[in-house]
Amino acid sequence: GAGVSQSPSNKVTEKGKDVELRCDPISGHTALYWYRQSLGQGLEFLIYFQGNSAPDKSGLPSDRFSAERTGGSVSTLTIQRTQQEDSAVYLCASSLDPSRNSPLHFGNGTRLTVT
Amino acid sequence: AQSVSQHNHHVILSEAASLELGCNYSYGGTVNLFWYVQYPGQHLQLLLKYFSGDPLVKGIKGFEAEFIKSKFSFNLRKPSVQWSDTAEYFCAVGGYNKLIFGAGTRLAVHP
Numbered sequence: 256g257a258g259v260s261q262s263p264s265n266k267v268t269e270k271g272k273d274v275e276l277r278c279d280p281i282s283g284h285t286a287l288y289w290y291r292q293s294l295g296q297g298l299e300f301l302i303y304f305q306g307n308s309a310p311d312k313s314g315l316p317s318d319r320f321s322a323e324r325t326g327g328s329v330s331t332l333t334i335q336r337t338q339q340e341d342s343a344v345y346l347c348a349s350s351l352d353p354s355r356n357s358p359l360h361f362g363n364g365t366r367l368t369v370t
Numbered sequence: 371a372q373s374v375s376q377h378n379h380h381v382i383l384s385e386a387a388s389l390e391l392g393c394n395y396s397y398g399g400t401v402n403l404f405w406y407v408q409y410p411g412q413h414l415q416l417l418l419k420y421f422s423g424d425p426l427v428k429g430i431k432g433f434e435a436e437f438i439k440s441k442f443s444f445n446l447r448k449p450s451v452q453w454s455d456t457a458e459y460f461c462a463v464g465g466y467n468k469l470i471f472g473a474g475t476r477l478a479v480h481p
Contacts, residue, residue: 258413259413286467288468288469290471295379295473296473297374297376297460297471297472297473297474298460298462298469298471299471300468300469300470300471303467303468305467311467311468313468314468346414348414353467356402356419356421358404358416358419359414359416359469360415361406361413361414361415362413363412363413364413
């Protein structure tokens with residue numbers, strides 16, 4: 256079946272603008288994660304959604320970052336007043352049943368460039 | 371603090387050479403360990419995982435990893451690499467709600 260889909264694949268924006276990144280998880284997957292991959296660094300955890308539970312936002316780097324997941328499916332990551340240090344690849348992943356340690360399935364990511 | 375350290379950032383090998391990529395972790399609680407791989411132009415995918423039991427785990431494409439609790443290590447190995455193994459490899463540790471990833475190791479295999 257279809258994998259995790261992210262859009263856009265590339266986004267170039269000016270410093271100070273807001274951006275929205277979209278993630279369509281695999282159908283039926285209850286958990287959804289956002290990670291950020293900066294050049295030369297590992298994946299940095301941002302936020303985790305599981306079912307109807309309150310999301311784990313502990314990885315969001317500042318209050319300019321927010322995310323929501325509507326209807327337990329599609330998720331949007333919003334970055335307000337973008338800064339150059341926000342430039343990175345933003346990865347979304349979903350998992351069928353985290354309580355059973357189901358593996359994460361990653362999308363291809365959105366490459367964000369802030370000029 | 372929870373962290374994952376991958377010792378080699380870039381590795382260059384010839385085909386048929388043996389591979390070992392180091393991974394050390396610092397983590398409190400039940401340790402679940404993973405190796406993910408990202409082939410050029412593709413998304414991250416699971417290579418292998420360890421939750422409990424036999425500390426030597428086997429994954430896809432002939433890869434294996436050994437969990438050594440006393441050394442807080444989970445090194446990835448392959449006896450004979452192929453050109454198609456050229457990719458970036460990430461070690462990760464954590465629970466189901468959050469994985470901590472290492473910085474990754476870029477492997478280039480020359481024919």
